[in-house]
Amino acid sequence: MSELLTTYHLTGIAIGLITFLIIGLFHPLVIKGEYYFGVNCWWAFLIAGLALLIAAVYIKDTFYSATLAVTGFSSLWSILEVFEQRKRVQKGWFPKNPKRS
Numbered sequence: 615m616s617e618l619l620t621t622y623h624l625t626g627i628a629i630g631l632i633t634f635l636i637i638g639l640f641h642p643l644v645i646k647g648e649y650y651f652g653v654n655c656w657w658a659f660l661i662a663g664l665a666l667l668i669a670a671v672y673i674k675d676t677f678y679s680a681t682l683a684v685t686g687f688s689s690l691w692s693i694l695e696v697f698e699q700r701k702r703v704q705k706g707w708f709p710k711n712p713k714r715s
């Protein structure tokens with residue numbers, strides 16, 4: 615995969631596309647995480663983010679290392695977004711989980 619991207623000089627485009635998709639994936643993860651677990655799910659985002667960043671350091675291939683790093687930083691950014699999501703729920707912009715007190 616990386617050889618194909620390098621040969622046709624598409625590595626940057628591919629990383630950009632993957633970044634776009636990862637950010638798009640994390641939006642519903644934050645919303646669902648806050649809905650089902652409240653802000654307590656921030657620990658999962660922290661652990662996943664740190665693990666992905668550590669893994670990115672050990673991967674030699676630029677494409678895969680960048681993908682792991684972008685996913686790791688998106689996970690860490692989601693910690694802030696979970697707390698912001700709680701505020702959005704309090705404002706009534708998103709539904710509150712009636713099963714959670």
